[in-house]
Amino acid sequence: MLDTDERRGRHSKYPLLYLDGVSIRCGSHDDSKLVVEDVSFEVWAGEKIILLGPTGCGKSTLLKAIAGFIRPDGGVISFAGREDLRPGPDRAVVFQDPDQLFPWRTILDNVAYPLRVTGYGQVVSEETAAWYLEMFGLGPAADLFPHQLSGDTRQRAAIARALALDPLVLLMDEPFARLDPQTRNRLHAELNEIVLRTHTTLIFVTRSLQEALILGDRVVVLGRAPARVKDVVEVSGVTDPDSERFVWSRRQLRKILADQTQGERTL
């Protein structure tokens, strides 16, 4: 296990993850479409990276490739020194779908079961799970089944499940897209605090400028399909939606998104 400073990447010489010229095709061989084209960026341990782009631009596909669910057709994805990526709990994923929890397991067991799968004992798994549930204010829900809870509570449990695995990087695919704005704001604050506390490296996919600015250190702006990197913007510390810097950054992001010419600038 890496110590805290290493996890934050302060002393690391190499990025935790880098993508080099990644392109991905979707569909069958005769009728495949390029959805991700020549994407390159890097993620340092402890960073919060946002993949921002319009709907259907291939950003979720890109995240799936990082998670190891699909193989890129071109280029290299290198994670923690490995290039042959299989899905694994070191890159825990939180999906958009609130039905990502196993409906036949209680909330506690949904968090504890992945720990058991990854080799922890029954008792340790349940204690760890209970601790993470407590952190998300889910203690009273521990013995309920997912269907008995609202969408945001389920998403919170899914985040708890992913964080409990102590992943090297937490991958999130629009996890709050289906929630109402108030709940979303609350969960943004919660996530920021917990990520800060656990020094988690985060890659977060969204199409919301607001979300990108509140959660991110750096925003990788992707253009219309096929996804290409248009620009990478530093937004570290921009969290207060009323601040001048927030408004300025949002305008800058919007300008980049609206720019029809595909930017060639990468990291």
Place this chain on the structure above:
Amino acid sequence: MNSAKPKRDQDAPREILPIFRLRSARIPMTIRYAALLAPLLVFWQAYVTFVDQTLLPRPLEVAVAFWDGWISGRLASATWTAIGVLATAMLIGTLLAAFLAVFAIRTRVGDDSLSLLAVALGPIPAIAVLPLLLVFFDAGTDALILVAVCAVVLPIATNLRAGLLGVNPTLLLAGQNLGLRGWSMLSQVLLPAALPHAIYGLRIGWARGWRTVIAAGLVFGIAGSGPGFFTDDAGGFLPVPDLFAGLLTVAFAGILAEATFGLLERRTVVRWGMKSGP
């Protein structure tokens, strides 16, 4: 940290108001069913009392035959034989069906095989296979079990396949993300997620198998082996109250099986919100 209490989901399926509200749902099921049967019983009694005494036995005669059948052990042993045969057939059939269904979702040839089996053998009632089986087997338990397997395997296999194909892809990704693969993926994600369909398949399989076992027993019972619901002890003369008592027993066993599957569903898929409750 935010101490937001988990709240119950107002949109959960079981909270949706039914379109047709069942007003009598507060009355226990047994009483509702009894209320349905009582007029029938009264009508039956009135018919044999006032209209015709030759065609139908009196309800009391049937009750006595039913009682005698159970006291003498004839109906009890017939019921046990039938349930034993069907339980064995269900076990074999479920294993076979699980293999077929998993094979069908994993390979093209498996999918084609199951589709072909379902289309080709679907219209053949399992009991129609019995004469053929009797060419190869003696009229006995083996043939009974085999014919019951023929009856149960297709409904279980096709429903299980539908269930496996309908599993939410996000759940599969969540399983993959934990590093689950092969058997662990099947047992920990795919099969539990397909459980609503699987139980439905078992239910249909049991119902078809039960009919087949009873029908086969009718053939064998007269030959002296198999469940003797309709055994002819009197040699050529089947006492009508005994026939009724046999039918009643068969019906009760069916009701009992339905109740058991209902209980199984309430304990599992209904409790987990994967199927809306009754």
